[in-house]
Amino acid sequence: MNLLREPAPRKDPAVDARLNHFTSPAAPAVTSEPVVSLRDFTRRFGDNTIISGLNLQIAAGEFVILLGRSGSGKTTLLRTLAGLDPVEGQDVTIPGSRAVVFQDARLLPWKKVWRNVALGLKRGNARQLAEEALQEVGLGHRLEAWPLTLSGGEAQRVALARALVREPQLLLLDEPFAALDALTRLRMHELVLSLWRRHRPAVLMVTHDVDEAIALADRIVLLDGGKIVAQERITAARGPERATVAAPLRKRLLDALGGVVEERPAGEIVALHAGARP
Amino acid sequence: MSPFTRLARSLGTARWLSPLLLLAVLEAGSRSGLIPERTLAAPSQVLATLWAMTASGELTDNLAVSFLRIIAGLAIGVTTGIVLALVAGLSRQGEVAVDPLMQIKRTIPTLALTPLFIVWFGIGETPKIALIAFASIFPVYLNLYGGIRGIDVRLLEGARSLGLSRAAQVWHVILPGALPALLVGLRYSLSVSVLVLVVAEQINATAGLGYLINNARDFMRTDIILVCLMVYAVLGLAADGLVRAVESRALVWRPSIVSQ
Numbered sequence: 001m002n003l004l005r006e007p008a009p010r011k012d013p014a015v016d017a018r019l020n021h022f023t024s025p026a027a028p029a030v031t032s033e034p035v036v037s038l039r040d041f042t043r044r045f046g047d048n049t050i051i052s053g054l055n056l057q058i059a060a061g062e063f064v065i066l067l068g069r070s071g072s073g074k075t076t077l078l079r080t081l082a083g084l085d086p087v088e089g090q091d092v093t094i095p096g097s098r099a100v101v102f103q104d105a106r107l108l109p110w111k112k113v114w115r116n117v118a119l120g121l122k123r124g125n126a127r128q129l130a131e132e133a134l135q136e137v138g139l140g141h142r143l144e145a146w147p148l149t150l151s152g153g154e155a156q157r158v159a160l161a162r163a164l165v166r167e168p169q170l171l172l173l174d175e176p177f178a179a180l181d182a183l184t185r186l187r188m189h190e191l192v193l194s195l196w197r198r199h200r201p202a203v204l205m206v207t208h209d210v211d212e213a214i215a216l217a218d219r220i221v222l223l224d225g226g227k228i229v230a231q232e233r234i235t236a237a238r239g240p241e242r243a244t245v246a247a248p249l250r251k252r253l254l255d256a257l258g259g260v261v262e263e264r265p266a267g268e269i270v271a272l273h274a275g276a277r278p
Numbered sequence: 279m280s281p282f283t284r285l286a287r288s289l290g291t292a293r294w295l296s297p298l299l300l301l302a303v304l305e306a307g308s309r310s311g312l313i314p315e316r317t318l319a320a321p322s323q324v325l326a327t328l329w330a331m332t333a334s335g336e337l338t339d340n341l342a343v344s345f346l347r348i349i350a351g352l353a354i355g356v357t358t359g360i361v362l363a364l365v366a367g368l369s370r371q372g373e374v375a376v377d378p379l380m381q382i383k384r385t386i387p388t389l390a391l392t393p394l395f396i397v398w399f400g401i402g403e404t405p406k407i408a409l410i411a412f413a414s415i416f417p418v419y420l421n422l423y424g425g426i427r428g429i430d431v432r433l434l435e436g437a438r439s440l441g442l443s444r445a446a447q448v449w450h451v452i453l454p455g456a457l458p459a460l461l462v463g464l465r466y467s468l469s470v471s472v473l474v475l476v477v478a479e480q481i482n483a484t485a486g487l488g489y490l491i492n493n494a495r496d497f498m499r500t501d502i503i504l505v506c507l508m509v510y511a512v513l514g515l516a517a518d519g520l521v522r523a524v525e526s527r528a529l530v531w532r533p534s535i536v537s538q
Contacts (some may be wrong), residue, residue, distance in 0.1 A: 082439050099440060106436030110454040110531045119450060120442045146531045166440065 035060050035169050035202045036081060039091040043076055043226075050076045051226040060169070061200040065213040068223035069257065074206040075174060077223065081204060082172050095170045095202075099163035103175040105155035107147035107162075114143040117162045133161035136198075137191060153184040157191065164199055171196075173205035177212070189215055193238060210253050214246050222256055230256045319501035327501040328508070336490075341509060343485040347403070347478070348471050348513075351410025356467055358411070359418030360460070366419075367426030367456070368448065380419055388413040389477050396481060406478040413474040417466030425459025426452055458532075461525050468517035472510060 036058035043051040051073045058064050068074045079085045080092065082100045107116045117130035134140055137157040147155060156176055163171055173192070177185040193216065196203055207213055213220050215238065222230040232249060236242045289295060301321045307313040308320030315323070331337035362380065365372035388409060399405040429452050437451045479488020487506050494502035 084435060084439060097441075100436070102432070102436060104432065106432055108433060108437075108451060108454070110457075110529075111450070119437065120440050120446060148531065148533045162440070172439075 033060075034058055034093075035095045036204070037091075037093040038080075041080070041087075041090055041092060043073075043080065043085070049226060051080075054226070054228060056221065056228065058170070058202045058204060060202055063196060063203045063216060063218040064205070065217035065220050066204060066206045066223055067208065067210065067213045067220055067253065067257075068206075069208060072223045073226040074208075074223055076226075078172050078174050078204065078206050081170065095168075097166060097168045098170045098172060099166050099168040100172045100174065101156070101159045101163050101176045103178050105147070105150075105152075105159040107150075107155060107158055109146065109148050111147070112143070113139070113145045113147060113150070113158055116147060116158060117165055119162065121165065129165050130161070133165040134158070136164070136195065137161045153180055153188065156180065156188060160191070160195065164195055164201075167199065168201050171201040171203045173203065175206055175208070178207070178209075185212070192216065210250055210257075211246075213253070214242065214249055220253065222253065224257070316498045316500060319499075319504055323501045324504045324508075327499075328505045331502070331505060337505065337509070340486050340490050344475060344479065344487045345513075347406050347486065348410060348475055351407045351474075352414050352467065352471050354407070355411035355414030355471070356418050356464065359415040359463070359467070360422060362415070363419045363422035363426065367423045368452070377423070380416065384416055384420075388474060392477065392481070401482040405481060406475075406483075409478045410471045410474050414467035414471045417470060418460065418463040421459045421463030421466070422456055425456030428459070429455045458525075458529055461521055461528070464524075465518060465521045468521065469514055472513050472517065476510065 034057040036056065038054060038056045041051060041054045041056075042049070054077070056077075066074050066077065076085070078100075080087060081094055082098055083094060084100075107113075108119070111119065114127060114130040114134060117133055118126040121129060123129065131140065131143060134143060137160050139154060139157055139161065142150065142154065142158075147158070150158065159176070176192075177188045180188060189212070192203075192205075205216065214234070217232075217234060220232040220234070221228055222232075230253075232253065234242065234245065234249070236245045304313065304318065305321050308315070308318070308323070313320075319327070328337070362376050366376040366380070367373070391412065392405070392409065395405040395408055399408055433455065434447060434451055437447050442450065476488060479486045480492060483489035483492070487509060491503055491506045494500075494506070
């Protein structure tokens with residue numbers, strides 16, 4: 001068990017920068033060139049600063065979870081990494097092959113499931129690739145189905161297949177399981193992990209669910225007010241072994257989340273992040 | 279429940295009953311002399327005339343002429359409407375250039391242009407087709423333009439995040455997404471085209487349904503006028519049915535149709 005954690009100083013930008021610097025070179029998993037690199041990244045909408053001075057690097061094949069409350073800038077950061085927002089000459093490196101799975105599956109309702117997966121594939125064997133990808137997510141029998149006839153979990157599995165069929169270097173997941181019921185969500189965790197092990201993309205997943213983060217991540221990045229306020233690297237293997245480190249980790253994460261903003265009602269964190277899990 | 283009450287109950291919900299009753303009243307009125315023939319021909323007389331005109335080819339020949347006018351006018355109008363809607367819907371400059379003109383056009387009742395079109399195009403086929411074309415542009419334009427602008431941006435973003443080019447986004451996302459709106463516009467255009475046809479054919483026509491009606495008016499043949507009105511109604515119904523058939527094929531992915 002090797003948990004790295006910085007005490008999260010809140011209002012001191014110098015310490016904040018040190019915190020960010022601390023992660024990438026020192027992190028044991030980073031051996032090759034990072035696939036994602038942001039230096040002093042800032043994003044504003046008008047007068048509203050969403051992200052300020054953020055540094056983040058993600059190594060090839062690393063599973064990073066971005067944790068934060070609503071409005072913390074998680075989705076803005078993900079959209080930048082997805083290439084959906086202009087970076088306006090900032091120091092941002094993202095790989096050419098990316099794929100995103102959003103909270104809503106965003107399948108095109110007028111295309112059958114396999115055509116959704118094959119969307120934009122230029123190769124001649126697109127149908128075969130789509131079939132294989134759908135079999136991987138356990139939907140080999142729904143190739144010809146219309147997306148609007150799928151359940152929420154099925155639609156998200158199609159979205160996963162559509163992302164993975166492109167063999168991306170960077171897979172971005174934007175709260176992909178937030179709308180699913182608890183049992184389906186646990187199954188999706190297993191599926192995502194097995195797909196990740198097989199294809200080894202770097203993953204950045206956004207969530208506000210602390211337990212989900214602990215179950216899946218190599219590294220948890222805690223975002224608040226557009227800044228990285230804490231990072232946790234988890235080296236314990238996923239599954240039962242991780243359960244032993246989960247409790248203190250969970251407490252630290254919740255404390256960090258709760259301590260960031262003063263005058264917060266005590267019950268709010270529990271409502272947001274400590275949702276009952278089976 | 280007695281057979282009588284069962285009959286009364288099923289008659290009470292039968293939608294065909296009141297039109298049939300009306301026809302019966304009209305027929306009785308004509309036979310008894312209460313309704314003179316020059317006011318309204320008896321339904322049986324209308325049916326007989328319909329049969330005779332069909333058998334002699336008079337009706338079918340004139341219907342074919344009118345039909346070709348509609349087809350030609352619609353082909354021009356709908357194509358123009360689609361092109362303009364694509365230009366305005368897909369680019370900001372296109373919107374700035376096209377949309378104000380279309381909104382101005384919308385405020386002019388098409389039929390008020392008839393005199394101008396006669397001055398420009400004479401009294402042959404051209405002004406008739408031009409009127410139908412002009413009138414059928416707008417419903418297609420407005421609906422398709424609205425459909426393109428109403429595309430779910432999340433779907434577009436999803437396609438963009440997969441690396442689809444702008445052209446591929448238009449082809450895979452925008453056009454299929456706007457198709458339901460286009461079909462609604464097409465339905466409006468079809469009914470408008472029949473409406474304009476009626477007026478356009480009053481312009482010195484020597485063939486067509488309008489010609490038949492005008493002639494019948496001069497001879498006070500109310501039976502022929504009624505036959506032509508029936509044909510107009512059938513044209514409208516057929517046009518609607520055509521679009522419905524296209525819809526049920528093209529929009530098979532929609533849940534209301536999927537679940538059936």
